[in-house]
Every structure is written in structure tokens, then in C-alpha cells.
Amino acid sequence: SPDAGSEVPDGRVFASPSIRREARQAGVDIGEIEGSGPGGWITAADIQQAASSGEQASPAVPD
């Protein structure tokens, strides 16, 4: 599957479930993103920006 590379971070993630799914879909490692919302809360725009700036997660190959 295309998304298989983006990993689920171990620690607490401050983003909603749908944003986390969007990150995976975009192949972005959400654990690496500094959110722009209050307290670092991650928004859809943060994911889009990370995806377009090529801030990719771990290699897109299944483990």
C-alpha cells in the first residue's frame, strides 16, 4: 500500500485522528511536525505544508 512508510510515532501526538490519517496518507511523519496551533497543535495546513516541502517520513517501503 502507498502509505506504508509513514510510521506511527511512539509518543503523544497533539493532532486529531483525522489529521493523523491525513499525515499518513501524505506520507508525512507526524511525529516530526511542529504544529502551528496553540501549544503546537497540528493542523491540516501543517500537514499540507510538510508534504509539499518534501519533509517526508521514513522511506516509503513496507518493513
Next chain:
Amino acid sequence: MVVGDVATGTDVLVIGAGPGGYVAAIRAGQLDQDVTLVEKEAYGGVCLNHGCIPSKALITATGVAHEAGHAEEMGIHADPEIDVGEMQEWKDGVVDQLTRGVEKLCKANQVNLVEGRAEFVGEHEARVVHSGEGQGAETVEFEHAIVATGSRPIEIPGFSYADEPVLDSKQALAMDGAPDSLVIVGAGYIGMELAGVFAKLGTDVTVVEMLDSVLPGYEADLARPVKKHAESLGVDFHFGQSATGWEESDDGIIVHTDAAGDDDEGLSLDTEKVLVAVGRQPVTDTVDLPAAGVETDDRGFVPTDDRARTNKDHIFAVGDVAGEPMLAHKGSKEGQVAAEVIAGEPAALDYQAIPSAVFTEPEIGTVGMTVAEAEDAGFEPMVGEFPFRASGRALTTGETDGFVRLVADAEDGFVLGGQVVGPEASELIAEIGLAVEMAATVEDVASTIHTHPTLSESVMEAAENALGHAIHTLNR
């Protein structure tokens, strides 16, 4: 899939129809997979047939009778009689309705249902042995498999469930009369839930626990009200005692225990029956995992990754067989994710928290981090609490034991978890669970208008207490 002697094929083979397996199968069907679900005993697995559902049915029914029988304070005078046989019939009807529902939902979602035991014979091949006489067996080739074979109660030396006075939880839930006396070995959630049921049926209940408290694994201040209430029902507790065996006596049996502490003595407890509820272990001996090359860990669980995959990429494991916490809703989530991953969706086990509930009186509900867990995870925790005795709604129901606690990150206010002991604790944690998943802050929870008078206001007040300005309790 056609049932017969010839080899048949399926995209997704799901083994076991508990809340892990049947949910996986339904979701796979919804995602247009060709899916086959094999179950050797009963649709719905342990949960619907011998676990969650029958236990909650008996807890509720005995609770209704007990509550009405003890409401003189409210001006209610009643002396309810419980006909255990009728109660069991009612409970069986509930179970029936739900298991038939599972079957119908599977069919409506194009799941091929097969009755029998499935056993791997290769990496992409399983044999299904049908249960009925002369039903034969067949070979199934699969692209993907989901192992959802569940768990069974652990047996301890000296107590065989085959012996008539020794019960596991399944047998206890099926009894059509209440024993005069019952020793329960194990004060975990299953033991404590059943202690309440039998105590309310009039059974003389004694609980023997190896460790030093009820509900080990839950924080002491959550467990305390549960123990206190059980004692008020007449339940006796012996901690630091391990049950070693039993023998017949003139009018029942005697259960023997060994003391953990050197200075303490073992016990000899007279009783009619003994229920052993010391934990559950994964079921893998029915399915021949080695034949498919699937590995297990030293406790017998099947290790999986964040996509519910085993060491074999095309074979998944979900539910109790895949490890702790052994809870129905954890299994269902894993089942959904396994099916979605197989269908190529960007799904993962990326939840922040798995809630859990204990249906004792009072109930316990927890989700996410405790204070200690938050500290371990590197947070500086901020805590808010609200006692139910300050809740208008709790007072109007007469159930005021317990409290709501919220744990948040002091820096940004994000809700990290919550612990509730008290009325409807199992329901109240739903909102806290959503707060954890959404990364809501305590301010978010505090600012959300909650209906008056409800128990859920207590969640809001706990959030306000964390912020130092609760209205209905003094702020620390």
C-alpha cells in the same frame, strides 16, 4: 467460497468470530474484499457469549433488584425476589439476539460464514475442519489472513475447570442458581464484577487475592470505593494468599491457600463452589501458527506492528491473541485496521488511548495516562478532580461515591488522560477519550457547556479545577 472437498480461495481469511474477527470481516466486506470468516463455536466469541455481554446483563439485573431493595432512604420499600433461572433465560435471550445480529451483519456485508476450525497448513493455505459429524474438511487458499482466535481462562495448579465445584467465568455466568457460598480466586475485574453479582444474589462471597489489593493495575484511590462497597455487600477479602487446591468436605469443599508473607498463615476456606479468575491466555493451539511461519512471544501472544501485522506481512493478528489489553474494543479497532490495511487504506493503530471500564459498584472508567504515566512520559502533569458528592445529579440518584480526575500537560493544557470511579464511569470516559484523541485542552473541556444536572458536568468541573477555578468544589 463454496464449502466442499476441493480447495477454495479467498482474499481475506478471518479465523475466529469474536469482536476482533467479526469486526475485521465486516470491515473487509465493506471494503469489497472477498472475505471468509471461520468460527468453531459461536458468533460473537467470548465477548458476546461468555464475557462482556452476559456479565453486564447479570450485573444490571442484580443491580436493579438490589437497588430497589435498598432504597428505604428514598421512601421505597421493596423486597425483590430474583428467580435466577428466569434471569438466565433473559440473559440468554440477549446473547442470542446479539449473536444472530452479528451473523446478519456479516451476511449483509458479504462475508462468507463458515462453521468449523481453521488451521494453517502453509503460508497461504489453511484447512477448515467442520464441526458436525461427517462434515469433512476443506482447504482454503488465502491472500491475507487475520488471526482472531482470542483467549481462554488460565488454569492454575490444583484447580481443574473439568471438576464440578471449580468454575471458570463462563461456567459462573451460566449457573442457573446461586450457590450458598463461593470462593473467588483473583480480585481482578472479572472476579470483582462477579463478586458483586453473586453477593447481590445472596451468596456468601470470599475473595482470595495473591497481591495486596483489589483491581491491581488500577490506582489505589479508584479501587478503594469498589472494595468498600463489596464489603458492604458482605464480601470477605483475603490478600496475599494464593489458592493451592481444594478437597471435598462433608457439606461442600475446602479451598486451601498459601500465604505470600512468611509470617502469615495459609487458609482453609469452606465453600460450595470456587471460581478461578486469575487471568486469560492467548489461544493459538487451535490454529497451527508455525505452519504459516507466524511467531509468538514467550507468553504465547502473537506480536504485531502498528498495522496489526504479524512477522508475516500478509498475516495479521487482532484481539486478545495479539496481546494486552485484552479488551473487546481494542480487538475491534485492530480488526478494523487490519481489514483497512489489507484493502490498501492508510489505516494504522495510531490511537492515543484505549479506554477501559470495570462494571463494579461503583464503576471504574479510565482512559489515557495516569499522573504517574504522564510523569514517566516526560510531562509535568496538571491535575483536576471533582468528587461526585458535590454533583447535584449524583445526589439525586443517591450514588455519590467516587470522583472524576483529569490529567493534563501543565505546559500547554492538553488532556492526557482521565480516571473516573463512580456512577456511569464507563460512559463518562467517552468524553474524556474524545478529548485525549482530539488533543483538547482542559480549557476546551471547561469551556464546553455541559447539561445540568448531569454526571458529565463533573468532567467539566474537574477541568475547571485543573485551571484553579472550579465552581462547585474548592480549588487546590
Next chain:
Amino acid sequence: MVVGDVATGTDVLVIGAGPGGYVAAIRAGQLDQDVTLVEKEAYGGVCLNHGCIPSKALITATGVAHEAGHAEEMGIHADPEIDVGEMQEWKDGVVDQLTRGVEKLCKANQVNLVEGRAEFVGEHEARVVHSGEGQGAETVEFEHAIVATGSRPIEIPGFSYADEPVLDSKQALAMDGAPDSLVIVGAGYIGMELAGVFAKLGTDVTVVEMLDSVLPGYEADLARPVKKHAESLGVDFHFGQSATGWEESDDGIIVHTDAAGDDDEGLSLDTEKVLVAVGRQPVTDTVDLPAAGVETDDRGFVPTDDRARTNKDHIFAVGDVAGEPMLAHKGSKEGQVAAEVIAGEPAALDYQAIPSAVFTEPEIGTVGMTVAEAEDAGFEPMVGEFPFRASGRALTTGETDGFVRLVADAEDGFVLGGQVVGPEASELIAEIGLAVEMAATVEDVASTIHTHPTLSESVMEAAENALGHAIHTLNR
């Protein structure tokens, strides 16, 4: 503030100690304001003394007795007797505990409590007339005032609450015996809640409603199960009938009604008592608003802005006197905001939704937009539903009437509202309320693991149904 003849001063004068006023006073105290709370009758206002709390206490107690008396199906045989006098004593104890709590909390938050009636005599001046004999009066100068004088039941022509057979809700809640028969005028939430209480106490209840359904203002599919259940308790309904008056008869009274439709006939209903519950109106005649220059609208409410300010910048109005919805938690929120605005905080009435609950059997809970409201607001709504008859938890309690409905924006999935009718509906809307405030999507709610077996799983399933992939119900 010192009580005496001389003029005294205070930063914040709060008039009325209901859930609007006492919450405002406590929050003002927490924000280090010098605050004086004046109450002429009883701390806690209508809500604690004659509304929310006593009604919920009687609903719960009669519910406990009724449930146990009607659980043969579960194998429970009981014939509970209710001693209404004892029940009232218990209820009064609950009320006492809460009102004493309010007093204690006010003191702990440095609120000056004054017993008496406050009346404006100028823009920055009020007179407090003490209730006791020879208590005199005093003048209070204030920087800011918060009017929280609440509401009282509307009286209709032909029915005076001063007459012995005619009851308002306050009198009905205080009765120390159940009448043989009772006509209830008005099928709003107060009428329907009390219809259940009295029907369960054995009273022959007849409800007369001007409009054509119970609980007008709630959607028809929410109201229907409530009417059906009331009918199963023996409650008779007459719709399209307005009560016009009553007269004594040989063994009670006769209540007369006029039909709304031209073709229908009015009724003459024999009964022991008549309860009028046709709505509530703001209380402003106790406080002389014109003296302070504060305006009211044509229904007598005090219009306020999004900071809870009246037309006078330094005078605020909160709670029932400030308009619909007349609900305790709306008043408390307004009270908090008023206090915070006075203290210079960036607070505002910026909530997205005010939940509401009806404590009938089954309960109703709603929060945010209905489908029709979402359409009116320009959304293309997306709907998800889950019936309680498919909920394992509901089945184990025997309460399977009703459903959960989520309303979301089809474009982005944001949860806009929810409607619940069924067991614990009042609690289940808490999670939906948080979803609305957080702008959570249905995917967020669906992805949040909910404990099995709970009623709150139904909220998750409704979200999954909106997405077209609920597990435990067929998807539309």
C-alpha cells in the same frame, strides 16, 4: 459590605442566587472582585429548590421503584411501595445539602452573602430590603451589577396558583402524597417529566396540550418514544386543547378545555388536581430595572450582548431573565462570562452550542444543530444514526428504545450537532457537545476507541454510519 443603615459599596452586586447568580458571584470572587450576592428566598434559586434538582430526585426515585416492579422479564419479582412522605424528606435532604453547599462555596470564594430583596434606585445604587421583621433596609453602591432574578411559571386565565386544586411545578414537586388523578396542562418538558413521576406513583394522569404533540420544540422522532412510553404508563393525551378554567365537582374538580380545531369539541375532565406547566416568564418586577435605566423587550426579558451586558454597559443580566433557552447551565455560563468580563478578562458568550436534556423515559438529549437547522444555516448536512436496539449495552439493561443521531457538514465532516433519545441521553450528549465545540469531524468521533459494552459506543457507531461504514447497523 457591612449590613446596616448606612450606604455601603461593592465592586459587583449580584441580584439573585440561582445558577446564574451564584455562579457569577463565585467566579467574581475567584477573580478577586469585591462581590455581594443578594437573595430574597433561597440559595440555589429555582433550580436547586424547585426545579432541576427536586424534579430529578423524584424522577430517579420513582424510576428505581418502577423499574424493579416491572422487571419480571429479567426474573425480578418485586412489588415496591413508595412512601411519598419519606421520598419527599429524602429529596428535601438532597436540596438542603446542595443549597448549604452553595452557601459554603460562596463564602469560600469571598462572596458577601446578603439575605433580602435588591431593587435598583439608580444607575449605581440599589436598596436591599431585608426579609425578616424589623430588619430594615440599606443602600448599596455598586460599580457593576449582575441581574439574575430568574423566572416564574406563567399563569393562564382561569387558573390561579393560589387556589388549592391548582398547582404550579413548585407545588407539584412538594406534594407529600400522590393525588388519585391529575390533569397536566402543557406537554413541554416540565409537564412530561412530572407526568412520568405521578404516573409511576399511581396517579391517573391526563395531559392536555394546545399544540399537536408532546415536547413541541423537539423533533417528532425524538418525542415519539417519550409519548409512547408515557402511554404505556397509562397517561392519556389530548392535543389541540386549551385549558380554559375549572370548577368544583362532587368529588374533585372539572377542568374545561376549548378545542383548537373548529370541528373538535372541548373537554370536561374530572380530576383531583390540575398542574399548569405552560411555560415560564422572566422575573423583573422585584428589582425595578427602570430605576437603573435597564431595558426589557416585549416579552419582559432583558436583552444582552455577547458579553452578557444589558443596554447599560456596567449592568449585566444572566440566566432565565436574560432570555431563552431558560436552562440552568446557560445561566451559569452567562454568569461566568459576566464575572470575567467585569474582571477585565477576554471572555465572551462564544459557545457553539447549548445542550438540553429532558429527563423523561426515555431521556432526550440534544446539542447543536438538527438537520433542518443545519440546512437553514447553509450546510449540506450529512447524517449518521444508530438505534439502541443494536447496542449490546442497551440490551443488557433492557432499555432499547431510541437512537443517536449525529448531524455533520457533508463537505468537511465537522460535527454540527446531535440528537439522542434513549437511556442516558442526557449524559451521552456531553461527548457530542465537546465534538461540536472542538470542531471535531465525524471521522474523529468514529476513530476514537469507545469502551465496550457502553451506550457511548452508539455515538461512535452513528459517526461511522455517517461515513457509510458502521459495524453494528446497516449503512444507508
